[in-house]
Amino acid sequence: MSWHDEGRLSSVPGWMAEASLVRAPFGTPAGVVFTVRLDAASVVYAIVELDGRCGGLSAETLMAAGWERREEAPEWTGGTLTVFGRRVCAREPLVLPEIVEDGAVFFVVAKVDVEAFDAHVETSEGLTYQRAIMEETAVIWSDRQNIFTWVPTFMSGGLLFRGPHDLVKVGISVRVCASAACRVYVIAEAEYKGRVPRDGGFVKSLPAAGWRTEVAAPSWGDNASTMRVYSIMVHEGSVLCLPATTAPVIFSVVVVGIASSSERLAEEMKLTFRAWDPDGKGGIRREDLDRLL
Incomplete structure (x- = not known):
């Protein structure tokens, strides 16, 4: 049954089979707003009777909110x-957009997206960082309205994890978990005009732990502050722990799935080959080739 009080679907597209059906009363009244929150990366489907009782959820309204129309539908x-x-x-x-007319024929289906890339960032004290998309004007921290500008292309579109503006407690470590191989970027304050930068010790501890120093970094609106980006590749199934902070720190974490695009995958392979062949001799060891394959 598509609603918990009446109505039964006569056919369902194959790609929707075994998904989770969220049942609501038939004829949803005006003023209702549905919020969906799932424990795994998923695809959420909004099914609506467009030509009749849509409750104001028109194609234009849904598509303006980022929803994509699908070809097949249940009957x-x-x-x-x-x-x-x-x-x-x-x-x-x-x-979802608000139901603005009484009697909407509408229900929601959710299906786990097994191909989706996902990541999770938390501190050793149990603080979970909020997730957003890394892009121009992205809000950086959970407790400030500062935004990133001049975002380098290598981290654009990745997952930005928002924590507090600064961590003043020494000895805190950050753990990163991802669903697939990825590159993790840490953006930390490296210089500050007229005072000691709030780098948490990362400017020394990250390179010492094998992190790569990137050539570009975003800005965040404080002209006296210079940020620096460090990155490291993380294999699928691995858990990455950042070095514990040794001083107050202003930083952010961005995670980019290596397989998120062919360009990112190609760039990661270039970095890998450079690490294997730092002298540019063009050789590669058999054990390294086996690892790559």
Whole structure:
């Protein structure tokens, strides 16, 4: 049954089979707002009777909110249903547009996205960092409205994890977990005009732990502050622990899936080959080739 009080679907597209159906009363009243929050990265489908009782959830309204129209749809004994889909990260609330007319024929289906890349960042004290997309004007911290500008292309589109503006407690470590191989970027304050930078010791501890120093870094609105980016490749199934802080620190974490695009995968392979062949002799050891394959 598509609603908990009436209505039964007569056919369902194969790609929607075994998904989770969220049942609501038939004929959703005006003023209702649905929020979906899932424990795993998923695809959420909004199914609505567009040509009749859509409750104001028109194609234009949903698509303006980032939903994509799908070709196939379930069938039932009433009017024609239309499906709109949208991907959502794990534990990220997804708020649907408000129902503005009484009697909406509408329900929600969610299916785990097994191909999606996901990551999780938390401190040794149990603080979980919020997730956002790394892009121009992205809000950096959970307790400030500062934004990133001049975001380097190598981290654009990655997952930005927001914590507090600064960690003043010494000895805190940060743990990063990801669902697939990735490159983790740490953006930390490296210089500050007229005073000691709030680097947490990362400017020494990260390179010492094998992190790569990148040539570009974003800005965050304080002209006296210069940020520096460090990165490291993390294999699938690994848990990355940053060195414990040795001083107050201003920093952010960005995680980029290596397989998120062919360009990123190619760039990662270039970095790997350079690490194997630092002298540019063009050789590669058999054990390294086996590891790559």
